[in-house]
Amino acid sequence: MAEPDPIILEWVEATKQGDQDAFAELVYTFQDPVYNLCYRMLGESGEAEDATQEAFLRAYMNIERYDMKRSFKTWVMSIASNHCIDRLRKRRMQYVSLDDEPTAAVLALSSSDPMPEQATLQNERGEAIQDLLMELDTDYRIAVILRYWYDYSYVEIAQAMGTTESAIKSRLFRARRTLAELIGEERDEDGLTNPQLKGN
Secondary structure, eight states, X not given: OOOOOHHHHHHHXXXXXXXXXXXXXXXXXXXXXXXXXXXXXXXXXXHHHHHHHHHHHHHHHTGGGOOTTSOXXXXXXXXXXXXXXXXXHHTTTOOOOOTTOOXXXXXXXXXXXXXXXXXXXXXXXXHHXXXXXXXXXXXXHHHHIIIIITOOOHHHHHHHHTSOHHHHHHHHHHHHHHHHHHHHHHHHHHOOOOHHHXXX
């Protein structure tokens, strides 16, 4: 496990002393990964923005509980994922359409700017992946996102979701099987292939 960044720790200590500018630095540093996590889980940009703000508010209110030996990013991401889980459970039966969502900015995986043709393909692939994720049951979607997009361990996912490690492994197995079936259906319908998901 990597040692926490000393600069981050300085900002945390300053935040504990009431320095709001220091906390603003923490927000600026980690707001993108937190937003991306919230968007993946919630599937709607406006709600993801609200969840991101709430996650940082909760982090600020509970800064004294932060373990300085732990990665601050991991800690705030855990706060965000738990908040998103609460939101998803409250709207478990609601279907969220992504037809009008601009997903390119949060789904780009490359640091270099792609050519227009590449950008179009990446956008289409990103939207297809998000659509597939939204087809999964809430608990399956959460487990897949935390495991394969954010590299959470089975233990960390179990803690975030309030269940057991074995239950998480079972959910991931079933989620992969469901995704494989969905990808197969898409391929049969219009030739869509998705090596990224298929390889997970």
